[in-house]
Amino acid sequence: MFSKNSSNMASIISLSLFTIIVTLTTISQAQAQAQNATAAQAPAPAPDACNGIFLSYAHTSGSKIPPDLRSDPKAQPYRFESTLTVLNNGLEELKSWRVFVGFQHDEYLVSASNAVLADGSSVPGRVGNGTVFAGYPSGDLKTGVETAGDLTQMSVRVDLLGTQFGVGAPDVPMPANISLANDRFACPEPTMQVVVLCRVDFLVYMKNRAVVDLPVCVVSITLSMLPSILIRLTLNLSGKSEMHVCCIKDLNFKSNITLDEEFLPRQNGDLTIMYDVTRTYDTNYWAQVTISNHNDLGRLDNWRLSWDWMRDEFIFAMKGASTNIRDSSDCIFGKQGQYYQAMDFSNVLNCERRPTIVDLPLTKTNDTNLGMVPFCCRNGTILPPRMDPSKSISAFQINVFKMLPDLNRSQLSPPQNWKINGTLNPDYQCGPPVRVSPSQFADPSGLPDSTAVASWQVVCNITQPKGASPRCCVSFSAYYNESIIPCPTCACGCPSNMSQTCSTTSPALFLPSQALLVPFENRTKMTLAWADLKHLTVPKVLPCGDNCGVSINWHLFTDYRGGWSARITIFNWDETSFVDWFTAVELDKAALGFEAAYSFNGSALDGVNNTIFMQGLPGLNYLVAEAGSEQPEKDPRVPGKQQSVISFKKKNTPGINVVAGDGFPTKVFFNGEECAVPRVLPSSGSHMLVSPAYFSVLAFMVLMLMLQ
Numbered sequence: 001m002f003s004k005n006s007s008n009m010a011s012i013i014s015l016s017l018f019t020i021i022v023t024l025t026t027i028s029q030a031q032a033q034a035q036n037a038t039a040a041q042a043p044a045p046a047p048d049a050c051n052g053i054f055l056s057y058a059h060t061s062g063s064k065i066p067p068d069l070r071s072d073p074k075a076q077p078y079r080f081e082s083t084l085t086v087l088n089n090g091l092e093e094l095k096s097w098r099v100f101v102g103f104q105h106d107e108y109l110v111s112a113s114n115a116v117l118a119d120g121s122s123v124p125g126r127v128g129n130g131t132v133f134a135g136y137p138s139g140d141l142k143t144g145v146e147t148a149g150d151l152t153q154m155s156v157r158v159d160l161l162g163t164q165f166g167v168g169a170p171d172v173p174m175p176a177n178i179s180l181a182n183d184r185f186a187c188p189e190p191t192m193q194v195v196v197l198c199r200v201d202f203l204v205y206m207k208n209r210a211v212v213d214l215p216v217c218v219v220s221i222t223l224s225m226l227p228s229i230l231i232r233l234t235l236n237l238s239g240k241s242e243m244h245v246c247c248i249k250d251l252n253f254k255s256n257i258t259l260d261e262e263f264l265p266r267q268n269g270d271l272t273i274m275y276d277v278t279r280t281y282d283t284n285y286w287a288q289v290t291i292s293n294h295n296d297l298g299r300l301d302n303w304r305l306s307w308d309w310m311r312d313e314f315i316f317a318m319k320g321a322s323t324n325i326r327d328s329s330d331c332i333f334g335k336q337g338q339y340y341q342a343m344d345f346s347n348v349l350n351c352e353r354r355p356t357i358v359d360l361p362l363t364k365t366n367d368t369n370l371g372m373v374p375f376c377c378r379n380g381t382i383l384p385p386r387m388d389p390s391k392s393i394s395a396f397q398i399n400v401f402k403m404l405p406d407l408n409r410s411q412l413s414p415p416q417n418w419k420i421n422g423t424l425n426p427d428y429q430c431g432p433p434v435r436v437s438p439s440q441f442a443d444p445s446g447l448p449d450s451t452a453v454a455s456w457q458v459v460c461n462i463t464q465p466k467g468a469s470p471r472c473c474v475s476f477s478a479y480y481n482e483s484i485i486p487c488p489t490c491a492c493g494c495p496s497n498m499s500q501t502c503s504t505t506s507p508a509l510f511l512p513s514q515a516l517l518v519p520f521e522n523r524t525k526m527t528l529a530w531a532d533l534k535h536l537t538v539p540k541v542l543p544c545g546d547n548c549g550v551s552i553n554w555h556l557f558t559d560y561r562g563g564w565s566a567r568i569t570i571f572n573w574d575e576t577s578f579v580d581w582f583t584a585v586e587l588d589k590a591a592l593g594f595e596a597a598y599s600f601n602g603s604a605l606d607g608v609n610n611t612i613f614m615q616g617l618p619g620l621n622y623l624v625a626e627a628g629s630e631q632p633e634k635d636p637r638v639p640g641k642q643q644s645v646i647s648f649k650k651k652n653t654p655g656i657n658v659v660a661g662d663g664f665p666t667k668v669f670f671n672g673e674e675c676a677v678p679r680v681l682p683s684s685g686s687h688m689l690v691s692p693a694y695f696s697v698l699a700f701m702v703l704m705l706m707l708q
Contacts (some may be wrong), residue, residue: 320376320396
């Protein structure tokens with residue numbers, strides 16, 4: 001009986017296999033025709049057909065991860081793995097490659113091989129708005145000509161691992177775009193492609209198995225020995241989605257820089273940092289770090305510099321600066337302690353993977369152990385070059401110990417993911433270190449200049465992070481209106497628990513002039529009395545304060561036939577005093593009429609015709625901190641204050657309408673930080689004028705709605 005059944009099953013299998021082969025052949029031909037038709041419509045550029053820089057992004061795998069959020073599919077997290085490939089098929093070496101990947105699914109990047117984030121952010125981190133990758137540890141890609149087609153020198157593969165949200169199978173979480181971020185290159189729209197991997201899998205009773213690879217699909221056939229033979233055919237497609245683009249040199253790009261054969265040219269930026277190795281040994285080296293400010297509105301107070309060591313380095317000693325903590329525990333219990341067993345780690349300054357470096361006080365300038373470095377020891381203050389070029393630079397020296405396999409004097413690698421910030425200053429975004437020609441240092445004795453062993457440049461530019469709040473604000477007032485337009489509600493942010501006691505969305509209430517000298521928590525009775533006197537509407541829940549450490553009042557003082565004047569007052573509500581402070585105002589239509597600032601040192605900003613730069617006169621360049629009291633409810637805190645009248649002539653600004661809004665600044669800066677300004681302006685009528693900046697935003701929104 002068994003023999004008869006076996007014979008029958010063999011016949012059925014033979015017939016089934018014939019049927020399956022015919023079916024697969026039909027499917028293969030149909031899919032091949034479909035692929036040929038698709039290829040005819042949009043031919044995908046293969047790497048061999050690209051004579052520039054070929055970029056490829058491939059999603060390789062993904063899976064659902066906890067928690068299970070079936071009620072909110074858009075918030076469901078998924079693991080993703082993908083590969084970014086950069087291939088140099090051109091005739092010129094690609095130095096310091098940078099590639100933009102337009103992530104669009106709120107991706108959280110966990111790891112990336114052979115690359116770092118070009119904005120200085122550390123990994124893990126969020127990249128959901130897109131990010132630029134920069135090559136590390138090697139950022140240069142040679143050509144096929146100079147390497148005889150060696151792909152290991154011509155290309156780089158970046159393996160990405162992370163979490164994305166809301167895109168589950170069968171959909172694939174691809175980026176919106178990929179492009180080469182290096183100058184002088186142009187990239188067209190990328191091409192999408194689906195690569196299908198296939199297999200035929202026969203699973204027979206008694207676990208006999210046969211596998212046949214096919215170029216089209218995966219077919220799984222299961223045979224079960226039942227009273228009646230059951231044959232089940234399942235057809236599944238599996239594969240990975242790819243995006244690729246060929247970037248070529250932009251013939252319209254104009255540059256007055258001649259590229260050196262060995263190093264990239266030094267770049268301009270709001271702030272540049274040089275990492276110059278001055279002495280090198282097998283196990284350690286000395287480097288000088290120089291921070292230079294190039295922006296007339298840029299500034300740093302109590303600067304804090306941080307970076308990531310990528311190869312287990314540690315800081316043995318420093319001169320001209322120090323880490324914010326002295327800690328060698330990571331070395332003692334790590335691989336550094338295992339290798340340097342004879343080293344006394346109590347003398348080691350810092351072993352953190354991401355140290356934070358701060359400047360030294362002025363008293364350490366001539367200290368033979370900690371100071372004696374040009375441009376060091378200034379309490380972390382870096383001024384704009386227009387204020388004092390000698391104070392726009394800060395420098396320090398650092399002794400770095402290396403680890404295996406870098407224990408030779410020529411193996412040098414700078415730290416990555418640079419970040420610098422200050423107390424009340426603009427935010428800076430720093431790029432990766434780029435190898436440049438070795439720096440030269442003047443010898444104070446008059447001997448020939450010394451040259452660095454190796455030099456890297458980090459370029460930082462002022463940026464406004466998404467969702468970041470300003471740290472200063474502006475109020476408006478005028479001679480023709482008794483009310484003060486205060487700083488906007490929560491101008492510098494509000495804690496989340498404030499919504500229980502005040503409104504974070506209600507507009508700020510108009511104030512009497514004397515309220516400017518009183519802290520917000522002491523203004524309530526004064527504000528309510530003023531609203532009652534002026535018949536102003538008061539919400540049930542009063543608005544929250546501005547929460548700013550520095551506030552600036554711009555008062556339109558006079559307006560007459562030949563000119564006009566304003567008074568600017570700076571209030572310091574912070575616990576920190578500001579030495580060598582400055583402020584700048586943008587007056588789009590009125591700046592050309594600037595005449596003089598009487599208590600400040602004021603002048604038009606070089607290179608622009610709408611900005612006035614002001615700083616304290618000698619002896620008046622110190623904005624003191626607020627003075628507190630033991631009973632702030634009865635005896636309010638008093639802010640530090642500086643004030644000046646500014647005069648303008650109308651001769652150079654014909655048609656100016658000061659009262660209508662031309663006499664109020666559209667932007668105000670304090671120590672480089674852009675301050676929040678009110679959305680309304682004082683009016684001589686019963687209502688307030690909308691500020692020009694707010695009106696332009698409103699008009700743009702209306703235009704976009706009309707276009708839709």
